[in-house]
Amino acid sequence: MDLHEHHHRSPEEALCQLKSRLEGLSDEVAAERRRKYGPNIIPEAGKRHWTILFLNQFKSLLIGILAIAAFISWLTGHGVDMWVIIGIIIINALIGFVQEFRAEKAVEALRNMLAATAKVRRNGAMRVVPASELVPGDIIVLEEGDQVPADALLLEACDLRCIEAALTGESVPAAKRVGPLPEDTVMADRRNMLWKSTHVAGGSALALVSAIGLATQIGRIAGSLSTIKEEKSHFRQKTDQLARQMAGLTNTQRLWATGVPSSFTLPVKIHNDVIRGHEGPPSPPRSSVLAEMTGSAIVFGN
Numbered sequence: 001m002d003l004h005e006h007h008h009r010s011p012e013e014a015l016c017q018l019k020s021r022l023e024g025l026s027d028e029v030a031a032e033r034r035r036k037y038g039p040n041i042i043p044e045a046g047k048r049h050w051t052i053l054f055l056n057q058f059k060s061l062l063i064g065i066l067a068i069a070a071f072i073s074w075l076t077g078h079g080v081d082m083w084v085i086i087g088i089i090i091i092n093a094l095i096g097f098v099q100e101f102r103a104e105k106a107v108e109a110l111r112n113m114l115a116a117t118a119k120v121r122r123n124g125a126m127r128v129v130p131a132s133e134l135v136p137g138d139i140i141v142l143e144e145g146d147q148v149p150a151d152a153l154l155l156e157a158c159d160l161r162c163i164e165a166a167l168t169g170e171s172v173p174a175a176k177r178v179g180p181l182p183e184d185t186v187m188a189d190r191r192n193m194l195w196k197s198t199h200v201a202g203g204s205a206l207a208l209v210s211a212i213g214l215a216t217q218i219g220r221i222a223g224s225l226s227t228i229k230e231e232k233s234h235f236r237q238k239t240d241q242l243a244r245q246m247a248g249l250t251n252t253q254r255l256w257a258t259g260v261p262s263s264f265t266l267p268v269k270i271h272n273d274v275i276r277g278h279e280g281p282p283s284p285p286r287s288s289v290l291a292e293m294t295g296s297a298i299v300f301g302n
Contacts, residue, residue: 024121057093152207160203
């Protein structure tokens with residue numbers, strides 16, 4: 001059974017192909033097809049738990065530098081500085097977490113408002129069912145203001161116009177009509193088809209469901225988007241750049257003062273101290289050595 005391409009078929013041919021009729025499917029056939037094709041939904045990407053959202057706020061180069069600064073402050077006995085830095089890290093993480101959490105809740109609320117029900121013919125009578133229960137071959141009834149619950153081929157239409165801007169980019173409602181089109185007609189020009197998640201701007205129609213869920217045009221787009229790798233936001237890129245610049249300035253200042261980056265001279269000084277039995281100049285304090293090595297590692301590692 002071809003669930004995708006029906007624009008080149010007449011209403012009678014499509015009804016025959018999908019083994020349906022104008023009176024609609026029986027409850028038994030609809031239940032059987034629901035088991036075969038699954039629900040008419042587009043699966044959501046796995047929701048991130050709030051703990052994951054919170055921990056993600058610490059995946060930043062700038063936060064890493066602040067954490068190292070807090071550790072060095074603890075080593076050198078500067079307890080007040082350490083707690084101030086830790087407080088800054090926590091406040092920054094909380095602000096980012098609250099913003100992301102609210103954004104996800106807003107998107108979820110909008111998603112719950114879309115196409116909750118559909119008017120469908122079953123056993124010769126029209127009834128309202130959850131849109132997720134539609135199956136290929138169902139006969140749906142659409143009126144002005146309705147959201148199209150699945151991809152469908154027009155069987156009857158009366159002055160039908162649909163808003164398809166989100167899918168095709170058209171800025172004005174597209175006029176729809178009944179009748180077959182050439183098989184090579186591009187999607188945006190298929191005037192005898194209705195697409196899931198578009199809206200009826202005017203008129204009324206009777207249509208044959210041809211595709212549901214991920215098999216719909218909007219479902220294919222959603223499936224392709226789910227494979228795109230998430231990239232850093234512009235803000236995160238800028239803060240990472242600032243962190244590298246800060247580390248670079250630290251190394252530049254040390255280079256200006258000593259003539260050679262201490263991360264290069266440190267191994268030589270340790271070696272000379274061991275050979276001379278620590279008769280030479282004392283080695284740098286532990287906190288100074290750690291700070292210098294960290295700063296150099298960040299700059300040369302990025």
